[in-house]
Amino acid sequence: MDTTTGPKSDPDQELSRSQRRRRNDIVEAALKVFDRDGYEAAKMIDIAKEAEVAKGTLYLYFENKSVLLEGVIQTAILPALEQIGGAAKVHTGSAQELLEHHIRIIAARQASPEMKMLIRLMISAPEQHAQLIRFFHGHVVQEGLELIRSTLRTGVESGEFRPDVADMDPLVLVGSHVYAPVWHNLFQDEGPLDIDRLVEDNLKMVMSGLLVRS
Template sequence: MSEIAKERGPKFRRRAEARPDEVLDAALELFIEKGFAATRVDDIAKRAGLSKGTVYLYFPSKEALLEGLVRRAILPIADSALAAIRDYEGDPRIVLSMVLRMLAGRIADPKIIATPKLIFREAMSFPDLAKMYRAEVLDRVLPAIEGLIRKGVEQGYLRQVDPSLTVRSIMGPVMLHFAMAEIFGITPEGGLHMDKLVDNHLTILFDGLSAPPSAKTWSAS
């Protein structure tokens, strides 16, 4: 193999490996700008600087592009949350604070927060997207948080609350925050301020959720 060929090989392999992300970046920009329905695969290919056939090589449909965006942006956050919750022992308020603050930090990235915004806009029109998001995110994370709440109640860290309903109370303000901005155009001055929202939410949540010290069931953990 010539020296030129040796130099070109790894470069082109790196380029090929980067193409799915280039396609997803272009798709996300256009879905936000024009909406999912109005965006054509031709538009995405042009924005990415690729042929239409190359786009289809990685993503066989526009719906597959939506799923790819969710998997790229949201699944790593879900996996991090599950890793923090799994087998945790002790005061659940500690790990809940960590998970919510991690969520706020991750979605402060404009490229990441664009995907939840897109889900809010398109999920009602594309039920398969909602099903995929439920199966790969909600059906994994929500039971883990519910189990954490149940254990916290049993050990006396938390009041006697319904774990399933409490999960909704924990996640509800974050979802409503997005909905108010994306559906109704009601956004706090200066942006979403997810970090401030989470800090405010935790203060209100824990003042109401925490059990009195006398209820704590002490253990070696």
């Protein structure tokens, strides 16, 4: 006989439909409150109210505040980022086309509200999120940069790109895009970032630079 108490007992699979919904409500409420107040200042009672459950209910689904944050990241943030990036691998074409594709993907990924919040959480309390940061660095940042890097090399090999760009730091190609979540966090009130225009301008510069051709 299963006499375990709550949904916490089997964290991954065996939640009933209504429990999954409840868990999701909590995650979304937490996402909202963490996003609004930051992790430290966020109050469990506010998350509970936002999710329309009692305070104790939060602890049926998440061991404590820190685990709830992990849940938010695992359930709401990382999947959202991966979805965006999913298409990156199925493209073919010239190195220039490929590079353009990658840059567009990366820019789109950075523009998501999840990325905005992820950046905020990680910067707010890096010590407490060391694991998350390592994961993010390895699986989002480095992976994205590596995509650029390999495309640069492909382009050099194919003769499309100048030889000296083979070991260019990929960050210079996407710096303005990875900065987008920071902009969103800080300057949304001062005026939005025109992502599309940024992408086009970035591509223009990346491909041709600024100088007139002699």
